[in-house]
Amino acid sequence: MFSESEGVVIIAYLAGCCLVFLLVAAIVTYAFLHQKKVMQLRTQLHEEELSHQQAVFDALQEGQEQERTRLAQELHDGVGAKLSGIKMYLEHLKAHAATDTALIEKIFDGIAQTLEEVREISHNLHPLALDKKGLKQLLLDYIEQLNISGSCRFDLLFDIPEEGIDKTVQLHSYRIIEELLSNIHRHACASMASVQIHLEEGMMEIVVEDNGIGLDKARANSEGIGLRNIHSRVNVCRGMINIDSSGNGTSVIIELPVNTHT
C-alpha cells in the first residue's frame, strides 16, 4: 500500500494532528483546574478579609467601651465630686443664712439635679464597672425605673448563673436589653413587656417580648441606629438574633455564647 518513507510521513502527520489535539485538551484541562484554584484563593481572601473586618470591629468596640469607662470614671470622680462639694457648702449656707433663703434653695435644687444627671450619665456610660452589682441587679434596677416612669409593665425572669458569663457578654447583653426596653418604652405603646434570660445548650438565650404595635418589617431589617447597634453587638459576641413582629406585639430572641472565646 505505502512505501516505508510514505508510511513514515503519514504517521508523522497523524501523530502531529494528535499532538495538537492533546495540547488543546491539556490547555483546556489546565484552565479548568486553574479556575478552581482561583475560586479557592478568592474565597480564602474573602474569608480573611471578613475575619480582619471582624477583628477591627471588635477592637473598635473594645476601644469604645474603654473610653466610656474612662469618661464615666472622670465624670463621677471629677465633676460629680466637685458638685457634691458645692452642694455641701450650700447646705451649710442654707442652714446659716438669714436672707435670700429662697435663692439659696433654688441653687441647691439646681445643683442636686445636676449631680443626679451626672450620676445617671456616668452610670449609663459604664454601669458594671461603677456599680459592681452584676447583670441581674442592673436589669432589675433599670426595669424598676421604667416601671415607675411609664404605663407599660416590665418583668424580668433571670434564670442563669452570672459567674459563668464572660464580662464582655454581660456588658453587651445589658446594652442590648437596655436598647430593646428603651424602644418598647418609647415607641411600642405596649401595656406589658417581659425579659427572659436562661441558659440553653451552653448559649445565653435572651427573649424580649411585648404586646405593642409591632415593628414595621422594613424597620426590623433596616439600619435604624438602635437596631444596628444591637445587630453589631450580637455579631461581636458571635451570636444570633431573630426579630418577629406583628401588629400584636414584638418578640426578639437573641442567643449569645456565654464565653466569647468558645
Added chain:
Amino acid sequence: MSPFRTLYTRVSQNSVLLPLVIGFIYYKKLSFPFRVFLYFLVIAFFVEQISSRTLHIYGSANNMPVGHLFFLIEFAAFSIVYFLHFSGLRAMRFLIGINMVVGMIVGVADAFYINGMWNPPTLARSYYSVLVVIYALVYFYFLFKDVMQYSWEHPMFWLSIGALLYFGNNVLYFILIDYLIEKAVRIEAFSWATHGALNIIAHILYAQSFRCFRNQKVLS
C-alpha cells in the same frame, strides 16, 4: 464533488456567520482588538461567499489569487489582535511587528515565485499558522501565570483556543497537502474533513469570545 462534501463545505464556509452575529449583537461592548477581529470575520464571510460562487466561472481557473490575499489578511488580523493584546510586553509587540513584515514577504514570495498565484499558498499558510500558534501559546503562558484571573471570563482565552486548534492543524495540513493528495488520497480526505470541522469549531469558539463581553469586567 459528492452532495455530502458539498453540504459539508457549505456548512464550514457559512459557520463564520455565528461569530459575526454574536459579534454585532455585543458590538458596543467589544474592545478594540475584538472589533478588528470582527471586521476580519466580515471580510472572511464575503471572501468565502464570493470565492465559492466564482470558482467555476473561468473553467479550470480557480480563485486562488483571492485565497492568497485572504490568507495574508487573516494572518495580519490575528497579528494585530495579539499585538494589541500584548500591550505591556514590548518584546512580544516588536516580534509580532517583525513577523508581520516577514509574513508579507513570505506571502508575496509564495504567490509569485514558489507555489504560484494559481496554487494553494502552502508555504505561506504554514508559516502563518506556526506564528499564530506561538502567539496563542505565549498568551496562555501569561494568562496562567496570573493566579487571580478567571480564565473562562476572558474573551481572548476562547479566541486563542480556537486559533490554536485551527492553526495547529493547518501547520501540518498545508505543508503535506500536495504529498497527501499524491500519495494518500484517503488520508487527505480525512485531513480535509478535519480541517472543515476545526473551522466550524473555531468559529464557535470565536462566537463564545464575543459572548464573553456581555458581562465583561476585565478587559482581555
